[in-house]
Amino acid sequence: MKKLIGAAIATLAVISVPAQAEGETHHRDLGDIYTQCGLGGLIAPKIPWLAVTTNIVWDLGLTATSSEITSPNSCKGSSAQAAALILETYPALERELAQGSGEHIDALLSTASCGGESRGEMSSALRAELSGLANQADYSQQSRLDHAKGFYAAFARQADAHACNLS
Template structure:
């Protein structure tokens, strides 16, 4: 009985979500969504192979249906960039400028005209975080997550990939 109910619920979700899926062709879904889009956002072939190998693309399709905004890859790319380059971002934010910080704003989809204001606000929030006694005991993931949240808060609607 549970399987029938689950299958029916999934079918209804797929039927009502098809409008969203049809707005994006399957090539885009398989390169931008799911595990492939998260793991290899800049390598379409690798993203497609990952999605197909892992689960025949079901996570790609389901992520398109449930949260199509994340399929643009922006949020995942921004979060991954922050995590991977956190030590360099930490230095750049301390200095108020730097290559990794400029790249972060670019990856986040921030237009050039807001870079200075976003940088100033983010640097202030980051300085407050670093001053907290718990900062040094946080994991890299926690620090990256905190910085991603601060970036999101500072940029609001200014940046397209947050």
């Protein structure tokens, strides 16, 4: 309960941060960062209060702020959202692809606006891509970042092949 109250207070504080004056050379304000970056920006891009709350509860907003600091404007566009989602949830994506479905796969497919029949086809194609990646001789020695990079490349190929919109 204390964590929920703290998250609500932090949410209100972040949302109430005023926008920066035009012409300043600072990064976007925290409200924009917490609504457009991190896990919150991925799962609730059109519901600001939920995006902010998710980012704060998930990791106190560290992922959202670090992505903005290291790569300004990296949280814009579905391509950046897909890459961040893959990096942040790679182990869960592996499990869900092996099982055939799951919320992380659904979220990933949503970043590329894959709908209807293409969702099932994309999921099957991604399962095959992941199997190919996992069967590489050096897969077990690769870092999680390397796994995520390889899977993102496969995801981008499949999104293109299935006429999804990954921009």
